[in-house]
Amino acid sequence: MRRALALARQADGRTSPNPMVGCVVVKDGRIISEGFHEHIGGYHAERNALIHCQEDPAGADLYVTLEPCCHTGRTPPCTDIIIEKKIARVFVGAMDVNPIVAGKGVQILRDAGIEVTTGILEDDCRKLNEVFEYYMTAHRPFVDAKYAMTLDGKIATASGDSKWVSGEASRKAVHRLRRHYKGIMCGLGTVLSDDPMLNCRIADGVDPVRIVCDTHLRMPANAALVKTAKDIPTWVLAGADADADKRAALEAQGVQIIPSELDTSGEIDLKKALAVLAEREIDGILLEGGGTLMGSMLKAKLINKVHAFVAPKIVGGSGAPSPVGGVGVDKMSQAVQLNGVAVASYDRDLCITGYPVYTE
Known part of the structure; x- marks a missing residue:
């Protein structure tokens, strides 16, 4: 066996x-x-x-x-x-x-x-x-939240510089994760700050479907994701009332717009959006969003697994961003615990994996 x-x-x-x-x-x-x-x-x-x-x-x-x-x-x-x-x-x-x-x-x-x-x-x-098991039983994609942070919990400096938090060995491991999952997701903020490609850059790699949460279709036409959308599938989750001209311009460049329901705060309803993605045979997603999307997904209890890469460096700065944003919890006793925790080393970095346990 x-x-x-x-x-x-x-x-x-x-x-x-x-x-x-x-x-x-x-x-x-x-x-x-x-x-x-x-x-x-x-x-x-x-x-x-x-x-x-x-x-x-x-x-x-x-x-x-x-x-x-x-x-x-x-x-x-x-x-x-x-x-x-x-x-x-x-x-x-x-x-x-x-x-x-x-x-x-x-x-x-x-x-x-x-x-x-x-x-x-x-x-x-x-x-x-x-x-596969989660996709079949929950009827939505399995979501693996991946982020890299410094020893003091920062994903970038206060100026926004983030290249690179983790080392080369960790980044290769991330590309193996990108190969593993059918989809990869980020928010508009990540597109604007990092202009990522979100492709798989290893010899035997398979590019995931790139999925962006962009309620009002503010993604620029010169973004790397847009410029390569005809080569690598690129989907944008946007509100149904997003600007028609912006939608047409992005679609002309190969981007597929998926009209999505909004929640009470006027943002993409993530749970419903994941159900739509499941209908399109997206069974698993590597979540590489910034703090805002990570926080929203965690609050909605939609993260199934975590890959947290920790680099042995300290950047400081009260304005430097952390991996998970949002309001957070009031008490440490309310923190989301992880089960099945494992620790792996990638050269000088550590990677902590685990499965969030949500309370009602």
């Missing part, structure tokens, strides 16, 4: 909105074939492994990180080929939360006389597809 997990990870960034899945076929104590879901629209892991077998897999064991599908989508059901190839035993990592499958795949195999064991390295297999 560990080999199957390693295979699945090879497709990182290429299967959305499908899960990453790996499969290993074992016969007489030998691996006789293996495969993974390589890209959206391609064969699933089980079918890839079985059609590439160099010997008869009848009587073999099949290890797969996710419950085999039993429906026809972009590809045929994996249960069909498992039964057809006369696999004797199937070992499943995690059950599929997709209601179209959700236990039905395992039951079909058992009804066909195949011995099925579930829950093999289940935690690892579920974590592999935490984005």
Whole structure:
């Protein structure tokens, strides 16, 4: 199963909105074939492994990180080929939360006389597809808030200079995150202050869909995001009553405007906007906004995970911005706690990851 997990990870960034899945076929104590879901629209892991077998897999064991599908989508059901190839035993990592499958795949195999064991390295297999699981059950994208700050909690100096807070190793890690997520989001403030590209600049990278929250369509026509919108998908969440001429000008440059409902404060209703993005098959978002958007997303309890890169430097300055803005909480006891905390080092920087726990 560990080999199957390693295979699945090879497709990182290429299967959305499908899960990453790996499969290993074992016969007489030998691996006789293996495969993974390589890209959206391609064969699933089980079918890839079985059609590439160099010997008869009848009587073999099949290890797969996710419950085999039993429906026809972009590809045929994996249960069909498992039964057809006369696999004797199937070992499943995690059950599929997709209601179209959700236990039905395992039951079909058992009804066909195949011995099925579930829950093999289940935690690892579920974590592999935490984005897919949340997207399927919550019907909105999994949001990973990423920011880099100094030891004194600043994301830029008081003058606004932010290149670079973190080191090169941390920045490479961020590009791997950009490859992992289908979408990347920032607010208008980040566009105006940093003029970012928000693309993936590693050798095997996949550019995410770039999403900007810009209620009144104030994004300048010469912004890097606009100038490259015909090459990299760029979507702007804007109020339905935003200026028609500005909308037409941005659309002419390749930007897609998504009319969005506003909340009581006159800003984009983030929860409803995420639901719209989910309908467009955005299953996960790397949130790289400034303090205003981070604060709004946290207040709305829409952040599922945090990647906080901390650089061993101090800039000071009461006017220097911090990662999360907004009103905040009144008491330390009200602070949002993180579960599942892990710490990784990237050269001189640290990265703290965790999952926010929201109280009612």
